[in-house]
Amino acid sequence: MFSSLKNSATFKQYQLQAQQLLQRGLDQHIKLAVTGLSRSGKTAFITALVHHLTEQATKQNLPFFSVIQSERLIAAKTVPQSELDITTFPYRDGINSLKQGLWPSSTERINTLRIAIKYRPASGLRAQISETQTLLIDLIDYPGEWLMDLPMLELNFASWSWQQLELLNQSPRLQHAEAFLNHIAAIDWQGPVDEQQLTELATEYQGLLRKFKDELKLSVLQPGRMLMPGDLAGAPILAFFPLPEVTQAEEGSMYHHVKTRYQAYVKEVVQGFYQQHFSQFDRQIVLVDLLDALAQGHDVFNEQTQAINQLIRHFSYGKSNFIKRLFQPKIDKLLFAATKSDHLSAHHHKDLTLLLDSIISTAKNDLIFDGVKIDTMAMSSVSATTPVMVEQKGEKLSCIRGKEIASNQLMTYLPAQPPMRPLTVQEWPQHGFQFPAFYPDVGSNNGIRHIRLDHVMEFLLGDKLK
Structure with missing residues (x-):
């Protein structure tokens, strides 16, 4: 009987959970939240992190990562993940794209990856127990669009609708949203359900969200699954949109029907996503593409700022200890990283x-x-560019050189200086900011260059590898 129990799926599940608890208790297993809005560079970050740990882990390449500088790193490699129902992060696809001079494809569903770092402890209890230790790191990649749904956890349908309609009635959204606003204003939402009409309006609202993302480069786009539906493509749970409030909407009415879909989405999709992936993190990095937001103008930059501050409220932060790490983990280290620093001169970082x-x-x-x-x-x-010095009229200029995406040509460029604080509308430059986008630059030996990735590793992981 014991033998059959030992081989059962339930027993193996409990055994796996016990092993994970032991590893967390011994500080040998952490979950790293790689967070960022759409197009912030999460996929490129995870790909580069794994690559530099497994293939370019040298003192010359990662000089500020103490476990390497002290020659205590033995090796690192990817290992099988514990979440068997989640797609494995396509690391090899990402590396192959970078080596071909292309950026990895954006994430369209949840992926996860586990990396094991084997090292020699410097001192303390770990060194007393064994000559070598292994730190397991779980990385989760997900569409940035899904992240923007987290604020919906605090909103009922009426509150969410009011927020979204406020946005739709403001620049830069209004000129694109007028037709949709007129359509929902002309309908009797207390009337009986018309599924065809609801489907058409949901499709129209989805089209607006895509325009706001692709053309206007905006950040606050809800529901995020309308943009990246994953396995929910075509499901009725996504067919909802903001409505003017109806004080008395009876069951069976159009308003009640849309409200019910919103409530189901928040409970079954957003809350489930949060509980499964966002309530168990130990460390976090928030990737922010400020340069692209600056290039898009004041409205886009301001909305990105608001979105980042909204999202931070939905993670569990606080000083962690042995008991909390086992049963109620909290994020005790948080790194905010402004990406694309290679698109600037070094003295503007x-x-x-x-x-x-x-x-x-x-x-x-x-x-x-x-x-x-x-x-x-x-x-x-x-890194997508290399720094170069250009002499012009006797003056030496700190420029960058790279293959620009728009022209598909190599170009030498003098980057603008970014502001050191958010600017008001009145302070915003008349001609705005220009920061061209570049393809990744991989050397002849297929080496991938970075800027301060070793600093990132040291801050997020260094104390776990002592």
């Missing part, structure tokens, strides 16, 4: 860091009060 720091200053103060260790830096997971 500090300006980019100061800009990001000013955006999250209020949230940062509250988190530090709660015992969270926080850092802010400018970095690049994958």
Whole structure:
């Protein structure tokens, strides 16, 4: 009987959970939240992180990662993940894209990857137990569009509708949303359900969200699964949209029907996603593409700022200890990283860091009060440019050189200086900011260059590898 129990799926599940608890208790297993809005570079970051740990882990390449600098790293490799119902992160596809000079494809569903780092402990209990230890790191990649649904957890349908309609009635959305607003204003929402009409309106609203994302480059786009539905494509649970409030909507009415779909979406999709993936993290990096937001203008930059501060509220932060790490993990280290620092001259990296720091200053103060260790830096997971000095009229200029995506040509470019704090509408430059996009630059030996990725590793992982 014991033998049959031992071989059962239930027993193996309990055994796996017990092993994970033991590893967490011994500080040998952490979950790293790689967070960012759409197009912030999450997939490139995970690909580069794994690549540099497994294939370019040298003192020359990662000089500020202490486990490598002290020659205690033995090796790192990807290992089978524990979440068997989630797709494995396509690491090899990402590396192959980078080596071909292309950016990895955007994420369209949840992926996960586990990497094991084998090292020699420097001192303490770990060194007493064994000459070598292994740290397991779980990385989860997901569409940035899904992240923007987290604020919906705090909103009922009426509140959510009011927020979204406020946005639709403001620039830059209004000129695109007028037809949709007129359509929903002309319908009797207390009348009987018309499925055909609801489907048409949901499709129209979905089209608006796609336009806001692709053309206007906006961030607050809900529901996010309308943009990246994954396995929910075509499901009725996605066929909802904001409506003017109806005080008395009886069951069977159009309003009640749309409201029910919203409630089901929040409970079954958003809450499930949060509980499964966002309530168990130990460390977090928030990737922010400030340069693209600056290039898109004041409205886009301002909306990105608001979105980042909204999202931070939905993670569990606080100082962690042995018991909390086992049963109620909290994020005790948080890194805000401004990406694409290679698109600037090196002496402007500090300006980019100061800009990001000013955006999250209020949230940062509250988190530090709660015992969270926080850092802010400018970095690049994958360098797309190389610095060059250009002499013009006797003056030496710090420029960058890379293959521009728009022209598909190599270009030498003098980057603009980013502001050190958010600018008001009145302060915004008349001609805006221009930061061209570049293809990844991989050397002749297929080496992938980075900026401060070793600093990132040291902040997020260094203390776990002592």
